[in-house]
Amino acid sequence: MKDLDRIDRKILRSLQLDGRLTNTELADRIALSPTATAERVKRLTREGYIEGYGARLSPAKLGRTLLVFVEVKLDRTTPDVFDAFAKAVKTSDDVMECHMVAGGFDYLVKARVAGMDAYRTFLSDVILSLPGVRETHTYAVMEEVKTTGHLPV
Structure with a gap:
C-alpha cells in the first residue's frame, strides 16, 4: 500500500463524515475532477x-436502549476454547x-439489548452458555459520553 497524500486524506475524511456523498459532491469538496475522484475512491x-x-x-x-460491557x-486459555x-x-x-x-x-x-430483563436473558442464554465461560462482570452504561466510529485521518 502506498502512502496517503493530502487528497486521499480529504476523500477519507469527507466519506467518513458522509458516506452518501455522490461522486460529484465529493469531487467538488476536494477540488478534483469527478473522474479522478472516482478513480481515487476505487x-x-x-x-x-x-x-x-x-x-x-x-x-x-x-428498542435497544441498554448498552452493556x-x-x-x-476456564481455560487454550486455542480450542478461544x-x-x-x-x-x-x-x-445482541453482541x-x-x-x-x-x-x-x-x-x-x-x-x-432492550432493557435489564432482556440483559438478564442475554446473560444466561448467550454469554453464560458460551464455551469455556468461567466468570463475567457486567458494566451497564448510564450515559454515552462519546460514540464514534470515525478514525483520525
Whole structure:
C-alpha cells in the first residue's frame, strides 16, 4: 500500500463524515475532477482503506436502549476454547463487538439489548452458555459520553 497524500486524506475524511456523498459532491469538496475522484475512491477501496458503507441506526428507536460491557473470563486459555468462544459469540445479534484483550480477563463484549430483563436473558442464554465461560462482570452504561466510529485521518 502506498502512502496517503493530502487528497486521499480529504476523500477519507469527507466519506467518513458522509458516506452518501455522490461522486460529484465529493469531487467538488476536494477540488478534483469527478473522474479522478472516482478513480481515487476505487483505489482506496481496493487497497482496503475504505471497508464499506452503512447507516447509523438509532438504538432508542429500535428498542435497544441498554448498552452493556461484559468482561468474560474463560476456564481455560487454550486455542480450542478461544476458537469455540469466538465462533459462538459471532452468532448473537445482541453482541455488537467482542474483543480478546490482555489483562485480568479474556474478552470484552459490547452488547445492546432492550432493557435489564432482556440483559438478564442475554446473560444466561448467550454469554453464560458460551464455551469455556468461567466468570463475567457486567458494566451497564448510564450515559454515552462519546460514540464514534470515525478514525483520525
